[in-house]
Amino acid sequence: MSLAILCRRAFFDLRQNFFGQLITTMVVSLSILIFAFFSLLYFNLQDFVDRFGTELGLTIFLTKEAPKDRIPYLYQKLTDLSEVEKVTYISSEEAFRRLEHFLKEEQDVLEGVDAEFLPPSFEVQINRAVFQLDRIKQLAGEIDKWPEVSKVQFGQEWIDRLHVFSGLVRTIVTIIGILLLFTAAFVVTNTIKLNVYARKEELEIMRLVGATNMFIQGPFLVEAFLQGLLGSSLALGIVFAGYSFLQGFETRFELLRGMNICFIPWHYTFAIIASSVLLCVMGTALAMRRFLRL
Amino acid sequence: MISLELSIIRFKDVFKKYSPENVIFSGIDLEIEKGEFVFLTGPSGIGKSTMLRILFCAERPTSGEIWVDGVALSSLSNAQVPYLRRKIGVIFQDFKLLSNRTIFDNVALSLEVIGLGKKQAEQRVMQVLEGVGLKGKMSQYPLRLSGGEQQRVAIARAVVNRPAIILADEPTGNLDLQRTEEVMMLMEELNARGATIIFATHDERLFENTHRRVLRFHNGKIRI
Structure with missing residues (x-):
């Protein structure tokens, strides 16, 4: 099956199951949004701790x-x-x-x-x-x-306190981050599973008329790729809009000046998008596995 | 393994059991010749559907060997099963149509799967829909059609890629007398064009006056 046929079938399916696809994309987006906001908080805290340390000199x-x-x-x-x-x-x-x-x-x-x-x-x-x-x-x-x-x-006492504080914050943030990541993965894979289950008749019929597993799976994986890409990009876009909004506040209000709010590092942003895509594709492949057996 | 027999379907000492108490077939030997039209009958739950499911590899027998068009099913890997299914058209009592696709798309699915070109596929679908008398309704959705019409769409989908074998599992179970007659006529027509047909039904009226072979399930065996 050529890539062109695969994409044509995937877009046809997207049109046919628009509502289900939209719900899945929104769930991906919301899950990633919570995680991305948390990441933004984490990196700003980290940046603050680092800056404070260097300013001591x-x-x-x-x-x-x-x-x-x-x-x-x-x-x-x-x-x-x-x-x-x-x-x-x-x-x-x-x-x-x-x-x-x-x-x-x-x-x-x-x-x-x-x-x-x-x-x-x-x-x-x-x-x-x-x-x-x-x-x-x-x-x-x-x-x-x-x-x-x-x-x-070099302000030994301050630096030691900072060291303990940043270590504590990092541990708490890492634990919460992992929990959030698991929650997001759980919610996303289950939504995908429901979406695949809703189309199980379609899978059954395709198998019946002699479709190979690749023929059946292909469009689903393309759809999952798009869901992961669009969902995470939308979430990060919202976080970026929030960040830009806060930056505007920073320049307008004396109290916030000097806070130097930073955005999630770009390589981390790409890692979030890549993980989201991977999660959706893997989730779909796993959810489909039982329908692709004999 | 290739069978040298002329029969298109051959069962040799086939057993199927789900548990020691639930034995469906106990040593079935059967041959169906190319172009034959056979009825498979017996009360509900006796194993008619299981036999058809085994033939299109939705299930595997517990033991024994089955050849379909010369191919031993036990030698088929899971990846080869779709290629066997392309030689077999299957029709069900509940039609199994995709409600979110048009009649045309439902029938075209069988050709899309085998990678037939768009133009050729279009031509073939139109031809088959004309054959089942539904050309005028090709852009409608299945739920807008009557039960008889839906079954005709299912038949069109099953035959559009010109399979050598057609398995029909109670295809008239949900239809009234007139629609049943229409379906039977279509099946006769397909058989006349060379397709081998196995028609599972519990409705004895369908083969009352027929010259066709009738296979009756009894205690896990087949009586002719």
Whole structure:
């Protein structure tokens, strides 16, 4: 059977059983919609946790004895690290100026104090793309061993809390995600099964007139492919519309500004569509199996 | 395995049982010649339909061998069964038509399955529908037709790909006397054109005055 005949038969069947096909596509769409909204929530939470971690950054304090001519070398050494996004050198004078600014009216307490009493430092911003909590901890330990470095500060307590929090959230989200995925798979395969059962007479008659299993199954599989593709695309389209709507809010309202809502990563989006198609095709093939025996 | 016999259908020591208490056939030996028209009779539930179902491979016998058009059914794999079914036209009491397809599409289904070209298929369907007197109703749906007309559509579907064998399972069971006569005439016509027909019925009136062979089921055996 050629592809053209197969598609012609599939579209003929789609027209003939339009209502059943529509219901199945809607069920696929709703199931994927719930899962996709949940994924959107998950990725935004993940993004928030990652961003929060990188914004903490590292502060590297140098010893007072560190020779000034070593500063450019250290700057370059830090910049060359793959985990580092940006390095800013804060001289003792700059640090003193910041302290004065911080103390405002009470800066008199600094009177007679030499700017050199504050150590020079580097402020290091972490690269978001390679951010990993354990690696940052390890990096801080390595830099701390450099002879010119007196101390490395990176908000250890905050990062540890964040680590525990993100781990917990990830576990909860993964469990709920798996449950949702199973629910979606169950609902979709059962709807498909009902749809196939509703057409069992048609299958029986086709077998009776000598149709091969491929001839019978072919259009059903094409229909299942379309149901999976259309259902999941529709669901993701709705989620994208919701995301765009929220982005509009983000630019209009001060409170939401800086939230940086992100969409589900594209490769994940394609994985959802591919899984949905696979689920529908496999569900149909399994539902038809008992009708294709002798 | 190829049989060298001239008979188109041959049963050799065929048993069929669903359980030790439920034995349908116990050692059936039977030969039906090419072009023969035989009646298969006996009370309801005796095994007439089972015999037909075994012939088009919807069921397998428990033991024994059956040859259809020279082919031993036990040698057929599941994938080969559809090709055997294309040689056999089957007609049922309940017509088994697709209610969401037109009369034309119902009949054309048999040709679509064998991959016949659209034009050729169209010609063949028209010809057969004309033969059963339904050419004018080809774009109607089955439920709009009378029982007799629906059975004629079922007959058209069964014969449109010119099968060598026609199995009719109580095809007149749901029809009044006049429609029954119409169906019988059609069957006679098909037989006259060379088709071998096995006609299962419990209605003895249909073969009262016939010269045809009548096969009677009795205690799992066939009496002629």
